[in-house]
Amino acid sequence: MVCRFFPLRLLRVLVLILVACAPVRTPKPPALDWAIALHGGAGAIPRDTPAEERDRYLASLQAALQLGVDRLDAGAGAMDVVEEVVRLLEDDPLFNAGKGAVFNLDGVNELDASIMDGRDLSCGAVAGVTTVKNPISLARKVMEATPHVLLAADGAEAFADEMGVERVSPEYYYTERRWQALQEARSKSGAEPHGTVGVVALDRDGHLAAATSTGGLTAKRFGRIGDSPIIGAGTYADDRTCAVSATGQGEEFIRHGVARTISLLMENGRTVRQAAADVVGGRLRPGDGGIVAVAADGAVAMVYNTDGMFRGAADASGRFEVHIWEAP
């Protein structure tokens, strides 16, 4: 009897252990031809935002997403798409980037941006520019026309001149709303919704790209650089894993190398949603912000630990959605 049952029972236990040890394989959905996700910032967005204002945000997100959808569907490359969609968001005064940039403590608009190509990890970024209309396009020039990754402040402005990138006078960035936000921030130590715009895309050729642009924090110290122009913190793209753009309390995103960490967790077998949940839910603190990411198979993650995040996603299967608070 011992001969008959003991090894068999042990066998069952061992088989159970083996099954428990084996990597979990869930059935993989078919890869999508193209996909895009974008954000316009995360933070304490009041639920009682007037319907008219809410609809303005949703309309802007829809227009940006539609541009990306049209271009990706027509076969445009991911790098061109993320740059073009970020430019549209930079030109929109609603978002804290380009035209709608917030003011720093000295009443100046200092802008940061970065872009990364998943094909070969090429990347470019600018920080602390004050007269460049579309910082994302200057970031791309840094990537394409210099051996460097990051140019800052006066050096970046001088480079913009060399490249013939469109300059504007500092008054271009003036919006009454951002100016009032600075006055409020100066009079109290209050926080306003974190603002940044970002776009990630997978194109028909299977390439990934990510782009992020921001005006930084209202009332930030002159010269402060957040995570948006830091490759690995606010932006990352690698064809083998995913493209990520982050928004939130930039210092925390630098500390945890958020975008790069999501990519590395995927190298270790996590899905894009698992990796994003690990970082935003497990490593960052509640209220820090959020990310949008698209994986090499077109799966999208939009994860935040704030009250809301202006965001949208679309793909070749017909998905097309924009949200501010949790999705219905």
Add this chain to the structure above:
Amino acid sequence: MVCRFFPLRLLRVLVLILVACAPVRTPKPPALDWAIALHGGAGAIPRDTPAEERDRYLASLQAALQLGVDRLDAGAGAMDVVEEVVRLLEDDPLFNAGKGAVFNLDGVNELDASIMDGRDLSCGAVAGVTTVKNPISLARKVMEATPHVLLAADGAEAFADEMGVERVSPEYYYTERRWQALQEARSKSGAEPHGTVGVVALDRDGHLAAATSTGGLTAKRFGRIGDSPIIGAGTYADDRTCAVSATGQGEEFIRHGVARTISLLMENGRTVRQAAADVVGGRLRPGDGGIVAVAADGAVAMVYNTDGMFRGAADASGRFEVHIWEAP
């Protein structure tokens, strides 16, 4: 017979599979009370460097290492030790940091530095400062006295004034050798050894810290920021894994998030030497540079893919060594 042997044979096979699946555990050496490693740059350091010059470098490395050893042995905290040892290297005209900083394309010395505390991932950094004697100490002030991580250019200089950090006139950084290097770089597209200094330490309380400081690249474009002030690229420290300081072709180190990647690979079970070898040997290109790292148990990695790296390591077991080319 079937009852007797078949399950037993299957059992053996299953046990073998289980053993093969189990994580490899090599016997762990006892943790060290304290440890330190430092570098003074990596690159194409000519093997026929005159003995006198070679000995000057080795003496400087030894003096810096000895300062760290004395302080750690006496119970100083890792953050104080990495700052103090980097200050000594910044004051030494031999190394490309502080006093010995190289010139950018415009003949200006622009300095970058960063520091990180493994206890809570606190960190601070400065980029593009031109009149700060010891950028590493200004980086620490950014960490301790602002909510920010990275301040750049004029904003960082203004902050130095507020903090009473020692300023110098730009002439302070003039060294004949670096000026000649700029003239040579201007006349050809030659590369010179990558220069940066960095220190990592484990203190008697089990805390890790990392610090990196540089003058950047000879003949770099005005405003260019490399990996040294980028947390996650040139510098990282986390008590749960390791402290890392990098030196080399900064753009590549940003692209691959070198310091943060080594830490994350250790989270996934690699030793510090395995993680460093994976990144420097497997992800970077030959000639890109190197890193020094110390793990939470005091194990040290000094890995480079260039001809040489100015470096040294010491620990509580009595180890004390400095090298330029491969260790004998």
